[in-house]
Amino acid sequence: MGTDAFPTGVLGRFEGPNTVGSGTRFWAALAVTVVALLAYPSVVGPFAAGQLTRYLVSAFLALSLAFVWGYAGILSFGQNAFYGLSGYAFAVVVGNLASPLGTTVGVGVAILFGALSALVLGYFMFYGGVRDVYVTITTLVVTIVLNTYGKTASQVFVGSVNLGGDTGVGIGEITLGAGPATYTLVQPATYYVIVAVLLATYLGLRALVNSDFGRVMVAIREDEDRAEMLGYDVKFRKLVVFTIGGGIAGLGGVTYMAWGYSITPEVVFSAAAAAYPVVWVSVGGRKTLSGPIVAAVAIEWLRTTASVQFPEFAKIGVGVLMIASILLLPDGVVPGLRGASRYFDRHGLADGSRLAIDRARRAVGRRVGGPIAVDESSEVVQE
Amino acid sequence: MNDRISRRRFVTAGGAAMVAGLAGCSSDGEASGGTSTDSASSGGTVKIGVLEDRSGTFSLVGTPKWKASKLAIEEINADGGIMGNQIELFDPDPQSDNSRYKQLTRKMIQQRDVDVLWAGYASSTREAIRPIIDRQDQLYFYTTQYEGGVCDKNVFAVGPTARQQLGSVLPYLREEYGPKIYTIAADYNFGQLSADWVKVLADENDAEVVGEEFISLDTSQFSSTINNIQEADPDFVMSMLVGKNHTAFYKQKASAGLEVPIGTSTAMAQGYEHRRLDPPAMENIYAGVNYMEEIPSTANTKDGGFVDRYYDMYPDAPYLNEEAETNYFSTYMYKKAVEQAGTFEQPEVREALESGISLGPERAPEAPEGETIELDGATHHVDHHMWVMKADAEHNVTSVADRKIPEQFLSETVGCDLTSEDEETQYTPRDYFEEAK
């Protein structure tokens, strides 16, 4: 029966070969994590909850890149472009429409703007024949150009809203609704909303990447030409994937505004900012969804904390982490942990450790040279 | 299957680890624990937050601000504190990073519960944290010279505005040299708005802007700019260049033999180019400022004056710059307002500030003997004493003119009155002056 035999029923849709974790234990663990996240603000107070909110916003950006890169092979430095454009779009709509209905509409408009920007850029790239590394370069250039333009656009008005140049745009309150039924979103409600939206996005993407569509995405990632010769319209599919990725980044932009209420070009469009999602996704495991989320939150938390004591080293540390992860755990931490977990499952904790140490000793001995006493009874381990 | 079991186990373990990690997390490595138990100051200490850049892009200009705040705070504490309460200072380094500013601002407000906050060098910093300030109704002093126009009930922008700075030096140069002006400005918000003010002031002083050039912050090559200036042959140049790369302009213009006088609001007073560059790079540069180390006010230069006290505390400091004085006097303004209000509660202190606070030279060394500076309650800005300081070929800096210049844009043109109506807006000259466009 093979790999087609995943459990059917509701949860079956969310499991498959393209994501890590399945079965009752996994879903239970996920439920526990969600409950812990929801309990967090009550335990630690508003400031720490606000910090975590910021890191969860980064998770959207990470998911957006994991989707287009990990699953379709499009290494994009442009997710920040859509993220930032969406944040600006939200500020522009909120500033111009200045009403609860306007703000509510603004949420949708901003997300769509993120998706639309990706659609336009993707169209010109994929239908213009830009491939592989040139896609990466193009997306990076677009982001940097937005930074440069953004910083000089100090008296540029969209409607009544000044884009503000390097000082950016701010918004006042976020009040949603219409007519008499309005709701003002403040912390910690903002935190809960973002957790809920992140969970929904994660599950939605999980279902998508495990579906037929997701399998074709993976085929495109593995070998574009082969996928095309199986009859799949690769250009169109990449465009769809890239647009969805832009929409997810756009969702991130809206949540960023809900957290911070202001946006400047440097924070979203700088080359450094554009590089972080690549680090998060690489370290977390780019062919998974949970990996990038965990890595984004963990790395941002570590970086922010470390930068208090060691400001310069915090940035260097992120770079070192990226290099180390590529060398030691090229599939990322999450699959690496899974591999380690499988290894210890197969051999048991005690035996597994002993074998690992044996092999290491033998490997070192071989390098040092000379006859080594090899334990004849030790197993030949197969990976 | 083996795979599925181990995956489950991993994810369970990972989930547990994540929960444990998150639950124990305390974001800044300080054992500040859960909810803030610190209450607003009552009998004992008053809490002041000072967020100034001591590293990163703005470290050169941010460090003196921080030092001057500390100088004022130490003086006040040595003198018995504010209404008998010692000042407790929270001053983490925001590292010229606006994301960090946002985080630290929230920390100051939510965890430290500061009674008053000083924060930020760049306008982008101010604007990044202003939404947080406004939502939390935090009393906030912004002390850098800036483009002007912020009418916000929580913000006291007490540094000189572009209109005040340019308004001190431009009329002087027009009188001395003639009506034709060439503007060079950094190509970002502050530079563009300052250039607008040059046009407004030119119109008010019977002068004319014959050319305008905006230069990217990344540029350090000015040969074409220098050519353009020579071709335009203005009577004087107005320069609002900013940042490390733009310092090269002064060196290059000296090498090119460009001798036209240059009026500026940005050079010398903040980044002390007249000390860092070799003469005669800054020859004929006229800075219009409320303060720089060389101003000849008695309170500044006398024995035991402001300069002496600063270098006593910081003997290795390279320079005492413009914004440092603003940090210094605004700390005393706060003290005075608290004493007037009789409490540390922020709404009452704000009201006291809005009734108008005046400081003499002892606490505001920019003012000459017998004069004062005033905090204008309606606009939350300061009527400054402005100086026109000129550098000669040997980089000696002397004062050629000085007068008090009140804040004009918000009070007269816009009609911002925070004592009667709460606002949270920033106005620009183009909204009000045809000539600025």
Added chain:
Amino acid sequence: MSESTGQDVNVRTTAAQRATGTNTDTLLQTDGLVKQFGGFTATDAVDFSVEAGEIRCLIGPNGAGKSTLMKLVTGQHAATAGSIYFNGFDVTDDAPNERIDRGLSMKFQVPSVFEDLTVRENLRLPNQRLADGDERRRRVDEALAAADLADVEDTRAGDLSHGRQQQLEIGMAASLDPDLLLLDEPVAGLSVDERAAIADRIRTLNEERDVAFVVIEHDTEFVAEIADRVTVLHQGDIFREGPIEEIEDDPEVQRIYLGTDGDAEGDAR
């Protein structure tokens, strides 16, 4: 029945339902097809045609333009001039995936299966375009059996032997129910037994599912085993065409092989 649009559709028409244009006997027809790379003419006004249900072998010395011609047919190269008709439709300007919707399929010269996916997942990819659920599972099972890969369905495709990878790839190409299957050197580097298995596969597909073939191959015995007709390419144009017996004995053909163009046993291009 549904006509193919610019994008692939999820459940495709089967071969029987596919629309055909006029002249249904001629499956593939090129008309003055030219391909130039810079100054070099790789395909020189070629009129190449294949009948429905035929097994045609395409042979010729190295550099004759065989792979180029095949890529022009699939659409991986854009023609410099000339036209291509498939199943009666003018596909000259169609993208490769559009031609596949018309009933074309190919196996690459360099084996390209999805190495990190399992054998079953590889076969699922073409089949998920044509069927869902149980029907899809059945088709994949059949494809596994036909390619003799049922015992390794959960093995990573990159770990298979070369011969089994070739079988897998043919299986993937065949899963699309093509009218015409293009194979570029399917038996290069295979053992005698493996070659026999491939030949068997081709014949089975041809007889039981009416699939026409164009096979580029250098191995003359293999060609003799499967070919109905043989086309000899030389310097970008058709040199000879005819049944294998005629071509084998033709001295001109032997000369162009043994001439300055290179080795008769042909390396992979």
